[in-house]
Amino acid sequence: MGDLPQVRESLSARRVLAFAGAVPGTRRALRDDALFAGALAVLAVALAVLVEDGHRPDAVGWALLLGAHVPLAWRRSRPLLVLVAVVACIFPYHAFDYTHLAAVPVGMITLYTVAVTGRPRRALLTGVCVVGMTLGVNAGFSPHQLAEVVRISGWLVAVLLLGVYVRIHRQYVTSVLERAERAERTREEEARRRVAEERLRVARDLHDLLAHSITLVGVQTSVAAHVLAADPDRLDRAAVAGALDDIADTCRSARGELRATLEVLRSSVEEQRGPLPGLDGLPDLAEAARTSGAEVDLAVREAADAPPAVGAAAYRIVQEALTNAVRHGGPGLTIRVGIRTEDAALKVTVTDDGRGVHDPDHTPGFGLVGMRERARSVGGTLEAGPRDEGGFMVSAVLPLVPVGGLR
The missing domain is CATH 3.30.565.10 (Histidine kinase-like ATPase, C-terminal domain)
Known part of the structure; x- marks a missing residue:
């Protein structure tokens, strides 16, 4: 895992923003997002009641505010449709000058989801459309609040850029993990190839070192057997003893060569393999x-x-x-x-x-x-x-x- 330091250095923001990942619509994702939408709706209600930032919502205002949170249950599977639905609720909400801060979290989360689940080009087009609509609405209802319009537009752009950054960051993490995994597989395949080559080399060494010795043992054994069977009455004990001594010498020599070959094999395998991870x-x-x-x-x-x-x-x-x-x-x-x-x-x-x-x-x-x-x-x-x-x-x-x- 030689890429681990790169992962550690580059992913501090992902720890905080991992909740908005791009996943297909599944039952678990729908449940989690529905719970998240409910919690966000509770926050919006609290802000609408406690914060004096426009008129407190009436029946229409509450319907628009709470209705904007319902589509969030499908935010990761249908981010663009959710954005359209949320915008359809919060723009009239702001236009009627209800408590503006209460509708900010749902809008920001929706924009962030669109940016983090799609390509940067989609985030750019979304930003242009949303900022353009914001400027148009504020120009029609409150043209004197230019500084406020600029501040709101800045927050919208910042949220979109954050979503794009997190998406690119997540792709980088995945690519690093995949590269590390491929590198590990390559190292393992190389190790297996070296083992196969080592086996072939050992087979050649054993043939070259032992075939001659084993052949000599066979010949010498045949000589001893022939001497014993040729003329039992006139047994040449010296010849038999000499043949047996030759066999013993050949066996000792073969044993020494085999031991040397195994020592070389063991040392080379340990050097090639290196320490195991643990x-x-x-x-x-x-x-x-x-x-x-x-x-x-x-x-x-x-x-x-x-x-x-x-x-x-x-x-x-x-x-x-x-x-x-x-x-x-x-x-x-x-x-x-x-x-x-x-x-x-x-x-x-x-x-x-x-x-x-x-x-x-x-x-x-x-x-x-x-x-x-x-x-x-x-x-x-x-x-x-x-x-x-x-x-x-x-x-x-x-x-x-x-x-x-x-x-």
Whole structure:
């Protein structure tokens, strides 16, 4: 994860503004946005009652003010339609000189959503239209308040620019994570290629070093057998002893050559492979996910003595689970990572409360397959799937005595 420092340096604003991500209309998103619209409506009512900024709303004013909040339930799935509906309510509200501050939050949130869910060109056109309508309305109803019109237009432009910035920032985060993942896969593929080349080299070395010795042993054994069978009554003990001594010398020489070959193989593999990632790298993974806007709760208990291969498998599983959660979980995401030792095994759990990708028509990628292979490489098991209460869960059990090496 060589790109982690870049992620940390560039995503401080995303932590605050992750709630307005662009996600398709799902039941969970509709529910969350409806709750958000309700809370915003309560704030608007409080402002309308407590703030003296125009006339207190009457029946028409309350209808316009509260009606402007209803479309917010669909703000991320239909941002432009929501903008039209909100504008249709708040422009008459302002024109009748009701408490102006009460309608400001819903208008700003709508503009921000349009900017953060679309291309910069759409945000620019939206800004031109909204600012133009604002200038026109104020020119018709209060032409003497030029400074106020300029101030309002500045806030509108600032909100649109903020939405564009957050959208570009989010795209940057995704690209950095994808680049890091591709780089990791490239390194793993290169490692596998080197292992295959090393196997071929060892096969050639074993053939060159041992084939001659084994052939000599066979010939010398045949000589000894021939001497014993040729004339048992006139057994040439010296010849038999010499043949056996030659066999022993050849075996010692072959054993020494085999040992030297294995030592070279072991040293070269360790040098090429380098240190394995382990549990001590989990805080960096958690910090990377936090900088993408998610809240991450990392709990590592009694897992410090895990073997390197098991620690590396746990690291890769958590890495893939966090990447999937950040990519598919949606805004306002909370991820809980638990690592603990229980029953001679390392238990890894990663849960989130995001929307995930759980629909039956979705074609899964290679992430879950890779995590299961990681678990199997050390003799463990892995389960993954949506939770009943919402979100996604990954649970792995990795024996502390691994079976085989990490692939």
